Amino acid sequence: MAKISLITVCRNGAHVLRTALDSVLAQQDADIEYLVVDGASSDGTAGLLREYEPRFAGRLRWISEPDRGMYDALNKGLRMATGEIVGILNADDVLADDRVLARVASALTPDLDGTYADVRFVRSEPGLSLGELRVASVSRYCSGRNFRPWMFRFGVQTAHPSTFFRRSCFDRWGEYSLDYGMFGDFELLLRFIWKNRARMRYLPFCTTVMRLDGASTSGLKSTFKINRADRRALRDNGCFTSYLLLYARYPFKVWGFLRRR
Numbered sequence: 468m469a470k471i472s473l474i475t476v477c478r479n480g481a482h483v484l485r486t487a488l489d490s491v492l493a494q495q496d497a498d499i500e501y502l503v504v505d506g507a508s509s510d511g512t513a514g515l516l517r518e519y520e521p522r523f524a525g526r527l528r529w530i531s532e533p534d535r536g537m538y539d540a541l542n543k544g545l546r547m548a549t550g551e552i553v554g555i556l557n558a559d560d561v562l563a564d565d566r567v568l569a570r571v572a573s574a575l576t577p578d579l580d581g582t583y584a585d586v587r588f589v590r591s592e593p594g595l596s597l598g599e600l601r602v603a604s605v606s607r608y609c610s611g612r613n614f615r616p617w618m619f620r621f622g623v624q625t626a627h628p629s630t631f632f633r634r635s636c637f638d639r640w641g642e643y644s645l646d647y648g649m650f651g652d653f654e655l656l657l658r659f660i661w662k663n664r665a666r667m668r669y670l671p672f673c674t675t676v677m678r679l680d681g682a683s684t685s686g687l688k689s690t691f692k693i694n695r696a697d698r699r700a701l702r703d704n705g706c707f708t709s710y711l712l713l714y715a716r717y718p719f720k721v722w723g724f725l726r727r728r
Contacts, residue, residue: 468572470498472550472634476540477558478506481515482593483678488519489597490561497568502547503529504540538643538651545637554631556675561600563587563673570672571631580665581632583625585610585673606679611669616661620708621716622697625660625667627652628675636665647696654700662704 473491477484484503491501501523505512508531516529528547534540545553552575556562575582589603609626618624640663643651659665694713701708 468496468498468569469552469575470500470550471552471554471568471572471631472500472502472544472548473554473556473568474502474504474541474544474548475556475558476504476506476534476537476544477508477512479508479510479512480558481508481510481512483559484512484515486561486595486597486600487556487558488515491556492519492522493565493597494562494568495565497566497572498550499526499568500548500550501527502544503527504534504544504547505529505531506540507531507533535645537649538645542642545634545642548634551634552631553634553637555628557628557677560628560675560677561597563601563676567672567674571670571674574668574670575631575633578666579633579668580636581630581659582668582670583611583614583631584629584670585612586626586629586675586677587673588677588679591678600676600678603676608673612671614669616664619657619661619701619706620712622653622694622708622713623716624653624656626675627656628677629673630656632659632665639663647700650693650696650700653697654704657700657704657706661706 475487491499503516513531520527530543534543552572571582586609587605588607589600590606591600591603595603611625611629614625636659640659643655645651647654660667694710697713698708698710
């Protein structure tokens with residue numbers, strides 16, 4: 468089975484990182500390399516990682532140093548990665564069950580460049596354990612079942628935490644760009660899946676449980692910012708769009724790409 472390099476980037480996230488670590492540690496039947504890139508945290512993150520190192524028995528590698536933001540940190544993780552497959556786990560998220568990575572590795576056959584799946588969002592209280600997060604009430608469920616590459620024109624993408632690529636894709640098509648602020652994941656997915664026609668497979672299960680912790684991207688100001696960044700990324704990658712198409716995503720989501728459970 469192919470080795471998976473799973474990357475987590477964080478800064479002052481010790482209060483949530485423990486459950487992410489626990490969810491990776493619990494993975495069964497998978498060859499895993501876990502890479503944590505910490506942005507010189509001052510909240511005890513380094514001490515937490517040292518605590519967990521013996522439990523990973525050599526499968527955890529981490530660095531702690533200043534960076535230029537999330538996507539710079541992710542690129543550092545990519546350069547550390549030795550696995551054939553690369554995935555992302557946000558510091559405040561957890562893998563949805565103990566065989567997520569085994570199922571991804573099994574499904575990403577040699578004829579594919581990557582896979583994508585579903586994620587679910589939960590509202591969590593501070594201090595919840597891994598088990599409690601996995602059974603927490605679902606606030607929103609994001610399914611990739613109906614995704615098609617043409618949907619990028621509407622600003623619709625695969626759920627970034629559910630998407631795994633072969634390491635060779637980054638060698639061929641590049642790393643995360645630092646030119647799109649907090650929306651670098653949209654540009655990378657667009658570049659890989661739409662521009663370079665990555666061979667993808669949808670996996671009909673949930674890979675990731677994501678916390679809804681109040682760091683909202685709602686509101687008109689945020690909506691304008693998102694659509695400006697998406698329009699720029701689409702233009703830079705030669706994919707036609709317009710603000711009319713981008714703002715059409717909101718009723719379009721109701722059609723089924725995002726659905727509630």
